Amino acid sequence: MFSRIIGTGRYLPERVLTNADLEKMVDTTDEWIRTRTGIERRHIAAEDQTTCDLAEGAVREAMSAAGIGPDDVDMLVVGTTTPDQIFPNVGCLLQKRLGIHGCAAFSVEAACTGFIYALGVADKFVRCGEVKTAVVVGAETLSRIVDWTDRSTCVLFGDGAGAVVLQAAEAPGIVSTHLHADGKYKDLLYYPTGVSKKTPEREDMQDVLTMRGNEVFKVAVSTLGRIVDETLAANNLDKHDIDWLIPHQANMRIINATARKLDMPLERVIITVQETGNTSAASVPMALDMAIRDGRIKRGDRLLLEAFGGGFTWGSALISY
Ligand code: ACO
DSSP states (O other): OEEEEEEEEEEOOSEEEEHHHHHTTSSOOHHHHHHHHOOOEEEEOOTTOOHHHHHHHHHHHHHHHHTOOGGGOOEEEEEOSSOSSSSSOHHHHHHHHHTOOSSEEEEEOOGGGHHHHHHHHHHHHHHTTSOSEEEEEEEEEGGGTSOTTOHHHHTTBOEEEEEEEEEEESSOSEEEEEEEEOGGGTTTEEOOOOSSOOSOSSTTOOSSOEEOHHHHHHHHHHHHHHHHHHHHHHTTOOGGGOSEEEEOOSOHHHHHHHHHHTTOOGGGBOOOHHHHOBOGGGHHHHHHHHHHHTTSSOTTOEEEEEEEETTTEEEEEEEEO
16 A cells, blocks of 8 residues: 555745845845845745644645545644644644544644655555545744844745645555654754743753754755665665655755755756745645646656755655656
8 A cells, every 4th residue: 555645735925025125124135145045035924824824725725636525534744843823733723624523633843854754654644554545734934933133044934835635545656755853953953942941941042943054054965965865775766767856945055965966957856945935844845736736747757855954854755746
C-alpha cells in the first residue's frame, strides 16, 4: 500500500509587503534583500486572519481538486509553528470549518520542516492501511512572531498555507520520506517563550523570532546536501533521475546550493521565494501546488521535496507524482 497525492491547494493572504515597503520600516534596501535572499515581496495575514483561516483556503482548494467531500477525510494533519491557539489544535479548528467529524486531527510542530513531517506521518498511516484519505497542510502566520524592528529577520518571512490530499493507492505516490532533527542547534533559531516557559532562559534572549542567520545558513546548506544524498541512496537513484526539486523557500542562495548538488538547472527547480519570502511549513506545499496548477509538474514526474528549519529539523520526500 502507498499514498498518492490526488489534489493540492494554496492560499496567500491579500496584503503584499514589498521590499520598498520594508525600506520605510527598517534600515534596509531592496538591493540587499534581493541579493542576499532573492525575496522581492511577501504576503502578510490581515489582523483578523489566523493560521486556520489561511489553512482553510488551501484545504478547500485541495479537496476540490481531489474531488472529495468532508465525509471522505479520515485524517487531518497540520504542520504549523504558529497555531491560532494552544488547543484545540488547528486540525480540530479546521474540522469545524469544513464539517469534518470524528477522524483524527492534530498538528505537528517542526518549524520550516513542518509540512514534510506532517506528510511523513500521514503517509505512514495510509501505508499501514489505517487511513484511506488524509489531508496534509502546512500553514503559518509567522508575521505574528517576527520582530518588525529587526532588519536581520523581518525581511525574510511571510504568511501562507498549502495543502495536499493523500489517498491510498497500489503504486507510489510517495516513495519515501526522511525525517531528522538535532536539538543541539536549538539556540541558532528560536522563539524563546511559550506556555510553560513565560520568560526566556537567558537574559540576552528577546521574546521574538531570533536567528543567527549566517550560522543557520551554513548548517542548512550542508544538511540539505546530505538529505538529498540520503534520499537518492535509499531509492537507488542517481541525481539525474529527479525531474523536479521543490525546496523549502528560505533563501535563493540555499536553493541554488541544493540545485547545484543535484546538478539540476534552475528551470527544474520550483522557486516561489521571490513572491512569498520564507513561509516556513507552508512553503513546500505552496510551491508544489503552484507548479502542478501551472502545468510544469505532470503525472509521472519524479519530485524531490526538502526542507530545513528551527530545531534544527530537516527532511525530504521522494514522490512519483
Ligand atoms: N538590510 C541591510 N543589511 C542587513 C540586513 C538587512 N535587512 N540584515 C542584516 N544586515 C547586515 C548585517 O547587520 C551585517 O552587517 P555588518 O557586516 O555590518 O555586521 C551584514 O548585513 C551581513 O549580515 P549577515 O547576517 O552575515 O548576512 P548573510 O549574508 O548571512 O545573510 C541571511 C543573512 C539572509 C539571514 C542568511 O544568513 C540566511 O538566509 N540564513 C538562513 C536562513 C534560513 O534558512 N533559515 C532556516 C529556516 S527559518 C525557520 O525555520 C523559521
